[in-house]
Ligand SMILES: [Fe+2]
């Protein structure tokens with residue numbers, strides 16, 4: 001089955017072009033080669049037929065300029081050989097070791113049972129040599145990224161074992177977890193840094209990474225098709241708010257749904273550490289992710305005595321809470337100014353804002369409660385402070401996700417919307433996105 005028709009699909013074409021260029025990996029591999037022996041396993045050619053590097057040459061940084069000056073005939077990793085590449089056995093060991101840093105996972109790793117089980121299930125997987133080389137380079141070049149893949153893999157394995165997935169499903173899920181963000185290795189790491197303000201063009205690249213990853217994996221016969229599809233779909237969400245194709249729940253594969261839950265939790269752990277926020281955040285996002293997998297994780301964290309998080313100062317929380325009230329008051333005014341045609345044109349956008357507003361209510365933060373907290377300055381209570389902080393973080397993330405959808409132009413503002421109305425909505429959204437960035441006012 002040909003899942004992607006790149007000839008008639010703008011975003012898939014962008015993925016193909018990104019892959020063909022891939023300066024990021026050429027930079028990473030030539031730097032890595034300065035300290036590790038990497039040889040050209042064959043002559044390396046440019047697409048125009050020019051021989052760039054002869055077979056047997058030891059690669060080093062000095063070849064970077066020559067390699068990026070041309071479009072290569074093949075992805076570079078297919079023409080290189082490395083002697084100490086990672087293999088599946090070593091990956092399982094690294095995954096297991098990494099998980100010891102996650103408090104909620106550590107207790108179940110005390111005896112070797114899980115490690116032995118994982119080695120038995122996964123240790124004999126043959127990784128295609130170009131992918132093994134890629135992982136070896138990424139481990140050194142982007143340690144945080146590599147750590148994210150390992151923790152995602154560990155969480156996936158816990159989910160898989162507890163959900164009694166079949167051996168084939170477990171193997172496909174493990175590979176998908178390790179390689180799920182492979183497409184991101186084509187993106188400059190600065191774009192992914194949390195403090196970087198992403199431009200529209202960069203957004204498009206970022207949202208292409210599941211397709212780029214799929215294309216990178218799809219060509220290897222050793223990689224199960226379920227793995228490649230799970231990578232393609234790992235940012236799809238059950239409520240249809242994901243990307244690249246905004247698939248509804250029933251169209252997302254089971255492996256991908258498990259991967260998405262493990263990946264979500266792994267990102268939370270890396271961003272916030274294993275504190276009390278994890279459970280609440282899992283619960284708040286339950287409608288977007290696989291129910292069964294979420295229940296397993298929720299139980300896992302409920303069984304662990306997580307510490308309270310370190311929170312922003314009370315004045316910052318109060319200021320942000322005030323802003324939440326203002327954001328939704330402003331939205332009410334804008335919403336009331338819409339004509340019937342406007343409502344029609346941006347019905348999806350309205351639905352998404354409504355669901356963020358529902359988050360407030362679900363959390364018990366209706367207008368009266370916000371006013372009460374603000375008037376009594378009761379954010380000083382640690383539990384209320386934590387809830388308030390989570391609410392702020394979740395709303396800020398929700399607004400940013402919505403902004404991302406606008407950037408991807410997925411039926412958000414509609415082509416028939418009046419430019420002045422569009423500008424007003426856009427300005428409101430930009431302001432809402434900065435909810436958690438602002439200084440105390
Ligand atoms: Fe990820």
Ligand SMILES: [Fe+2]
Pocket residue numbers: 180181209234235
């Ligand atoms: Fe991703």
